[in-house]
Amino acid sequence: MTWETVIGLETHVELATRTKIFCACTTAFGGEPNTHCCPVCMGMxxxxxxxxxKVVEYACRAGLALNCTITRRNRFDRKNYFYPDLPKAYQISQLYLPIARDGHVEIETEGGKDTIRIHELHMEEDAGKLVHDPWTDQTRCDYNRCGVPLIEIVTExxxxxxxxxxxxxxxxxxTLEYLGVSDCKMQEGSLRCDVNLSVRPAGSRELGTRTEMKNLNSFKAITRAIQYEARRxxxxxxxxxxxxxxxxxxxxNKDATFSMRSKEDAQDYRYFPEPDLPPLELSEAYLEELRAKQPEMAGARKERYQRxxxxxxxxxxLITGQKALVDFFEAAVDLGAPAREVSNWMLGEMMRRLKEEGLEPRQMKLTADNLASLIQMVEEGVINRNTAAKVFRAVFPDNADVRDYVHKHGLEQVQDMSLVKRTVEEVLAEHPDAVADFRQGSQKILGFLIGQTMARLKGKADPRAVSQEVRQQLEG
Amino acid sequence: MKITAELVEHVSQLSRLRLPQEEKERMTGELEGILAYMEVLNTLDTREVEPLSHIFPIKNVWREDEVIPSQTRQELLKNAPTGNGETFLVPKAVE
Structure with missing residues (x-):
């Protein structure tokens, strides 16, 4: 029998606000345990x-970008549970009236284009971090994350x-990076994903019994977990x-999923409307203002870059796929660098170096103005392309100023044509065999002679000028 | 809705309440009475009434996104029955 896998996602995204959702404590990542807490987030x-x-604004903007209907009359609900990751013994969330509903996202894979429907998007608060100490058999609680704003996006x-x-x-x-509503760092947990998965005989319309997988911290883990769980x-x-x-x-580490809780203690959260928060009413004018502020998204930007x-x-x-690359690209182009050149450098040398260093584009030190200078130096004929590639690799880690670097290492292209001429004369004189080969019609030998000349000039001459000079002397 | 001894047991467990036997029996009756009264309320036609989400007629009470320094850890941990100077300590709770 052939089986079909059916998957739905619940994604928790931490919003990039400065403060928590219900109090003015900082949301900064890290920090000594329990130093970002106050009586409100501790539930005193x-x-x-x-x-x-800002949380409401960001949630609305995310909802709008995901083509959702925004709920005009919002309310929060209380989800009750006793687990020490939240000292209040409840989480403030939205069950009955999520801020956004009924959206969709278009995706493209090798299998073609698909529409993924968004069931809902709601606001809630994050919980603290628990660490179990096997020596004392106690659990240590760090409440810095308590009350950090999240949106949960649920797909069909x-x-x-x-x-x-x-x-x-x-x-x-x-999308969320373009909106600037989240930095989406999976390693820091600001984008977390739960996968609901079931299987059914191909062609069946009924859904099978599903399981929910948690603790998926990377795209690789998600892929492997889906494959494992479907097979299981x-x-x-x-x-x-x-x-x-x-x-x-x-x-x-084990490359497998494990059951977390048994059915016996199935959760019963006893939700009820949160009495401590008055309702939120979002006016059409407010939503209109947000719509007007929405940035150009990846798809539209990609088309514009082509056009x-x-x-x-x-x-x-490739460039519009990551906001950090877009920012870099546009900054360099704004400085007057030709777009095609910028794009070629970014997708060639820059990607290669990022990969070598194991860095994400946003972690890179190299700045757009430095690359723009490098491109300009090539255009002005100060350095040739080969030298430029070497300079790029050298300045990449610390963003050393390219002009200083070229000057300090004496990499400027040889501008003195009489020196080029003299060098070609020397090379031809030293390789009479090669010269004879050329005269007998071997064009291939031309490259060898150009290479010899370039080597003698330490690679700093304009290859076109050298090529021209070699030809001229051979034919002349 | 019929309130059974099992249901009272379940709800007290969810609420982390340890009730002595005689109180459980009393609760069974009292909860049944409360729910019976809800049935009375349910007979009222509320189709034209907007659900109440807050007891005061207020809305859109919000705060600007500006950081105020948090409590000091020392002050915070004073509220903990057990701590280690950095974190709260609770009995083993990791799933």
């Missing part, structure tokens, strides 16, 4: 939460493959067993 009696205006079960899931997440990440469920069904609806934890700058579709897609 007598305190009252007050909503951060519209995915069939891991490739589609990754394409959606990349698209989501790019198919094997169970083929052996005539049942899939149990449960939460499973992905273990990156306006003449970039090939593939190159435009």
């Amino acid at each position: 009696p007598g305190t009252l939460p007050v909503v951060n205006r 079960p519209d995915f069939r493959t891991a490739e589609q899931v990754i394409a959606y997440l990349e698209q989501l990440k790019s 469920q198919i094997e169970l069904l083929e052996e005539g067993k049942r899939v149990v609806q449960e939460t499973r934890r992905w273990d990156d 306006e700058y003449g970039l090939p579709e593939y190159d435009a897609g």
